[in-house]
Amino acid sequence: MASLIPCPHCGQRPKEEFTVKGAALARPAADASREAWFDHVYLRENPRGRYDEHWHHTSGCRRWLVVTRDTATHEIAGARDTAARTETAK
Numbered sequence: 001m002a003s004l005i006p007c008p009h010c011g012q013r014p015k016e017e018f019t020v021k022g023a024a025l026a027r028p029a030a031d032a033s034r035e036a037w038f039d040h041v042y043l044r045e046n047p048r049g050r051y052d053e054h055w056h057h058t059s060g061c062r063r064w065l066v067v068t069r070d071t072a073t074h075e076i077a078g079a080r081d082t083a084a085r086t087e088t089a090k
């Protein structure tokens with residue numbers, strides 16, 4: 001059974017229409033320390049469980065989404081447009 005991604009613009013679509021671009025982490029403030037930016041750009045956790053990732057609907061609406069996926073089961077818990085995301089890291 002194919003995995004379906006609930007695109008907020010196109011509805012349920014097969015995962016093959018998307019390109020995964022990695023962790024959707026809160027971006028540091030523009031004046032954050034070099035260490036904070038180094039951590040943001042280069043260091044990643046390898047969590048087990050729900051994790052937010054950036055997915056691009058390449059063969060659909062071409063919007064960037066934040067998809068919440070379980071890293072152990074690959075179950076998709078939800079998806080939202082990146083424009084709906086407004087928080088930043090401290």
Ligand SMILES: [Zn+2]
Pocket residue numbers: 007008009010011057060061062063
């Ligand atoms: Zn879409």
